[in-house]
Amino acid sequence: MITFENVSKRYLTKQALTDVSISIPTGKIIGLVGSNGSGKSTFMKMIAGLVSPSKGNVMIDQELTSRRTANKVAYLSELDAYYSFFSVKETIHFFATQFQDFDIEKAHEIIDFMEVDINQKVKHLSKGNRGRLKIALTLAREVPIILMDEPLSGLDPMVRDSIVKGLLSFIDLEKQTVIITTHEVTEIEPLLEMVIAIRNGKVLALEDVETIRERDRMRIVDWLKKLYLEEA
Amino acid sequence: MTNWSGLLRKEFRVTRTLLLGVITFDLLVMIGFYLGSAKWEVPYLTAIIGGVLTGLHVFFLPLYLLISLNTEGRNLHLWLHNPQSGARLLGAKILNGLLALLISMGIVSGLALLAYNLETSVFEFPIENVWLFGFYFLTVIVAGSLYMGTWLTFYWTLYQVLKTYIGRWAVLFVLILIGFMSWLSSWFDGTSISKGLSDWGYVQLPSPLNMEVSQREFDLTVSTFPFPIGNVVFDFITLVLIFLLTCWLLDRKVEV
Amino acid sequence: MGEEFNPSKPIYLQLVDRISWEIIKGERKTGEKLPSVREMAIQSGVNPNTVSRTYNELERMEIVETKRGQGTFVTEQKEKLIQLREQLKINHIQNFIEEMKQMGFSSEDMIDGIRTYVTNEKENQS
Numbered sequence: 001m002i003t004f005e006n007v008s009k010r011y012l013t014k015q016a017l018t019d020v021s022i023s024i025p026t027g028k029i030i031g032l033v034g035s036n037g038s039g040k041s042t043f044m045k046m047i048a049g050l051v052s053p054s055k056g057n058v059m060i061d062q063e064l065t066s067r068r069t070a071n072k073v074a075y076l077s078e079l080d081a082y083y084s085f086f087s088v089k090e091t092i093h094f095f096a097t098q099f100q101d102f103d104i105e106k107a108h109e110i111i112d113f114m115e116v117d118i119n120q121k122v123k124h125l126s127k128g129n130r131g132r133l134k135i136a137l138t139l140a141r142e143v144p145i146i147l148m149d150e151p152l153s154g155l156d157p158m159v160r161d162s163i164v165k166g167l168l169s170f171i172d173l174e175k176q177t178v179i180i181t182t183h184e185v186t187e188i189e190p191l192l193e194m195v196i197a198i199r200n201g202k203v204l205a206l207e208d209v210e211t212i213r214e215r216d217r218m219r220i221v222d223w224l225k226k227l228y229l230e231e232a
Numbered sequence: 233m234t235n236w237s238g239l240l241r242k243e244f245r246v247t248r249t250l251l252l253g254v255i256t257f258d259l260l261v262m263i264g265f266y267l268g269s270a271k272w273e274v275p276y277l278t279a280i281i282g283g284v285l286t287g288l289h290v291f292f293l294p295l296y297l298l299i300s301l302n303t304e305g306r307n308l309h310l311w312l313h314n315p316q317s318g319a320r321l322l323g324a325k326i327l328n329g330l331l332a333l334l335i336s337m338g339i340v341s342g343l344a345l346l347a348y349n350l351e352t353s354v355f356e357f358p359i360e361n362v363w364l365f366g367f368y369f370l371t372v373i374v375a376g377s378l379y380m381g382t383w384l385t386f387y388w389t390l391y392q393v394l395k396t397y398i399g400r401w402a403v404l405f406v407l408i409l410i411g412f413m414s415w416l417s418s419w420f421d422g423t424s425i426s427k428g429l430s431d432w433g434y435v436q437l438p439s440p441l442n443m444e445v446s447q448r449e450f451d452l453t454v455s456t457f458p459f460p461i462g463n464v465v466f467d468f469i470t471l472v473l474i475f476l477l478t479c480w481l482l483d484r485k486v487e488v
Numbered sequence: 489m490g491e492e493f494n495p496s497k498p499i500y501l502q503l504v505d506r507i508s509w510e511i512i513k514g515e516r517k518t519g520e521k522l523p524s525v526r527e528m529a530i531q532s533g534v535n536p537n538t539v540s541r542t543y544n545e546l547e548r549m550e551i552v553e554t555k556r557g558q559g560t561f562v563t564e565q566k567e568k569l570i571q572l573r574e575q576l577k578i579n580h581i582q583n584f585i586e587e588m589k590q591m592g593f594s595s596e597d598m599i600d601g602i603r604t605y606v607t608n609e610k611e612n613q614s
Contacts, residue, residue, distance in 0.1 A: 012397055029535055050309055050488045067483050071315035077488075081310050085245050097238025098314050168530045173537060190499055190534045210498040210538070217496030 001026055002047055002145065002177070007056035009042055009201075016042040017201040020056070024206070026144070027173050029191055031209075032181045033224050034198035040181045041078065043198065044147045047179070048075035060145065071100070076138040078150040080130065084123035088133060091122055095137050107140035110170055114162050128159035135163050139170040146171065146178045153183060164188060185220050195220055197227050204231060235316055239324040247300050251332045254292075258336055261285060262343040275353035282344020283369075289337045290373050293381030296329040301388045308392070309488040318482035322385055322475070326378075333377055341370060358441065365440035375467075382471050386478045393485045433461030499534055503542040508551060511562055512573050522552060522560040 002024040009016040017039045024030065032040050045051040046058045049069035058065045060072055082091050088111060096102045111118055114132040116125070125133065131151070138146060151167075152160045168191070171178055179196075182188060189209065197204040204227045212223045262282060269277040304311035314321065345366065348357075359365050387406050394402035420426050436456040493499050510516045522528065525543065529536040543560050546552040550568050554560045563569065588598050 012399060028537065045309075045488060048313060050312060052484070052487065067312055067486075068315050068317070070313050075309070075313050077309045077313075079309065080307060083242065083245065083310070085248075094238055094242055097234045098316065100235075100315075164533060165530055168533070168536065169526070190493055190532070190538070193535050193537050210500060213496060214498050219495040222495075 001061060003057075003059045003062075004046075004203075005057040005059070007046065007053045007058055009039075009046070009051065010054045015201055017046075017053075020201070020203050022196065022203050022206055024177070024179070024196070025194070026177045027175075028193040029167075029171075029173070029178045029180065031185060031188070031192040031195040031220065032179055032198060033185055033195055033220060035228075038198045039201040040198060041149055042201075044075070044149050044179065044181065047145065048073050048147055050075070072143060073145045073147060074099075074138045074141045074143045076134055076146075076148045076151060078153065081134050081137065082122045082130075085121070087119055087121050088116060088125070089118045091133065091137070092118075092140070095140070099141055099143075101142040103140050103142055106170065107136055110136040110139055110166055113169065114166055128155050131155045131159055132162065132166070135166055139166060142175070144176060146176055148178065148180045150181055150183070152187070160184070160187065164191060167191070185224075189220055192220070195223075197224050199228055199231055204228075236320060236324070239316065239320060240328060243300065243324045243328040246303050247296060247328065247332065250296070250299060251335070254332070254336050255339060258285070258339050258343075262340060262347075266343075266347060275355045276348065276351055276357065278347035279344045279351065282340050282347060286337055286341045286344060286369065287373060289333060289340070290376040290380070292333045292336065293326075293329045293377035294384040296332060297325060297381050297384055298388065300325050300329065301385065305388075305392065308486070312482070312486065312488060318479035319475075322479060322482065326381060326385070329381060330374070330378065333374065337370065337373065341366060361438075361440040363440075364438060368440060379467065379471060382474055382478075386474050386481075389478045389481045389486060393481055393487075396487045430463045430466035431460055433465070434458045435461055500538050500541040500545060503532065503534065503539065504545050504549075507542070507546060508549075508572055508576065511551065511569065512576060516562050518562050518566065518569065519564045520562045521558075522562065524559060 004020045004022045007020040008018050020043070032043060034040055042051055046053060047060070047065060047069075049058075049065035049067050052058075052066070060069060063069075065073075083094070086094060092104060092107045092111070096104045096107070108118070111133070114129075114136065116129045116132050116136070120129075122130065122133065131154075135148075135151060138148065151163055155163070164187075167178070180188065180192070192209050194206060194208055195212070196206050207223075209220065212218055212220065216223055216226070218226070262278065262285075265281045266278045311321065345362065348362065387410060390409070391402050391406045394405055398405065435458070437459045439455045439457045441455070493502050507516070507522070516522070522543070523531060525536050525539045528534075528539045528542075532539070543552065543554070547554055547560070549572070550565070551563055551572055552560050553563055585595075585598065593601070
């Protein structure tokens with residue numbers, strides 16, 4: 001289980017997170033939603049141990065996160081995540097050497113499923129195929145926590161569709177927890193079991209998506225707007 | 233061990249083009265001067281150029297590491313989102329850099345030695361034992377390169393830490409720190425503490441230089457010079473500490 | 489991508505409705521095996537846990553049966569399906585009547601309307 005205890009993060013010119021306390025349940029696909037600059041990426045990087053809190057603790061199973069938390073977390077950055085001189089195949093093999101939990105057959109299976117040419121150089125891949133490769137590298141790990149920062153952004157509907165299908169085909173919610181940030185919330189709404197709403201570095205709510213539908217009779221986007229209005 | 237060899241292979245690929253470029257440059261310079269020296273008739277020209285080029289290799293590792301680290305710096309999360317220790321991440325780079333250094337330096341110094349032996353001029357070089365001279369020279373170059381490379385890695389990592397908090401000012405801060413540290417170390421060298429720490433353990437090492445004039449009457453076949461082992465031990469310990477500090481910064485303080 | 493869902497109703501209930509509907513229309517036969525949770529999740533682009541919840545609900549309604557290690561099957565008890573069909577009929581009528589009431593029609597208006605509509609349709613067909 002992922003726990004934030006009174007976590008704040010200050011940079012020189014801005015406060016990225018303010019006194020965040022939250023426990024994130026396991027075995028679910030959870031959406032992290034909020035406007036640009038609300039602290040979503042910082043939140044994700046803290047779980048991955050790539051950013052450390054100015055105050056408070058971020059823990060996974062009672063253990064403080066650090067860079068080497070990478071053995072429990074697969075973090076998909078919104079930025080590029082591969083060495084351009086590698087081919088797809090070499091990239092997969094490199095990842096397999098670095099992560100003990102990396103299932104190389106599964107990676108090949110996902111790459112096949114997404115119809116990416118395994119012998120192409122990464123730098124020659126289209127944007128859509130680079131997005132697919134990133135997903136494959138993340139989902140091929142048998143890792144308890146998967147973090148995906150904007151996995152769909154800037155990709156056309158076909159690619160987004162194959163990514164969503166890939167996600168559903170290759171995660172195992174009995175063993176894995178997935179946290180996704182995205183601007184296309186409505187598109188992946190049926191995928192999400194819970195959402196965390198975040199605004200100006202503060203976590204506003206952690207809620208069951210079905211509850212939002214049943215109680216508030218709203219889409220996540222509208223629910224988020226309502227929360228933002230209440231907060232403002 | 234697979235993750236270590238995976239890292240090494242990746243590092244090799246990161247700088248493969250660079251290494252090929254350097255080797256090409258080495259060959260062009262050496263062969264070019266060799267061909268030219270036939271016309272210019274300067275004694276030992278190719279060997280001397282080779283020696284200078286070998287000497288320049290003292291800057292090889294720091295430059296190599298700077299290029300390699302900056303490649304990672306563009307995609308820091310890719311490099312750092314990895315369960316391997318910082319010592320491994322950095323160690324793989326340093327080891328690869330050393331290997332590249334040895335390859336390039338081996339080519340240049342080998343060709344220089346070859347040119348030296350092919351020399352036809354009557355003028356004699358004041359070196360008695362070329363092999364020993366070469367060995368000392370190369371050891372000093374490699375050690376110096378490793379020393380500078382390790383410090384560069386430290387400053388680069390420190391820059392990455394500071395960048396998160398003070399942005400572009402980090403460059404200025406690190407440059408000032410480098411200046412301050414070099415002042416500090418030259419001041420420290422003059423102190424008695426420094427003498428106590430590093431000026432000990434003298435051994436006599438065989439000298440490769442031709443000293444027959446001064447030592448003829450003592451009938452010495454091998455001349456020697458005194459060398460303080462303490463110096464090496466002190467520098468080595470400093471380097472290890474700096475490396476460990478860098479690893480700690482990388483593992484705990486660098487943010488993406 | 490998965491089909492559209494009504495934002496004001498839990499997805500698991502919408503899936504329950506959809507599967508019930510498919511069974512009543514005969515698209516899913518009695519005794520037929522339903523897709524596994526994962527397959528269904530992929531087909532409909534829905535969270536696997538939501539699909540599990542759907543299957544649990546269908547099982548509670550006794551429309552499907554889970555056989556250990558084999559999967560989930562549409563029930564072979566015909567009377568359950570007849571019940572389901574009746575239930576769906578009542579639900580639809582309820583919705584219809586509620587909306588008509590909101591528009592201000594009386595029960596007589598509705599019955600008249602339905603009778604006229606059905607008569608017209610028969611004439612058109614013949």
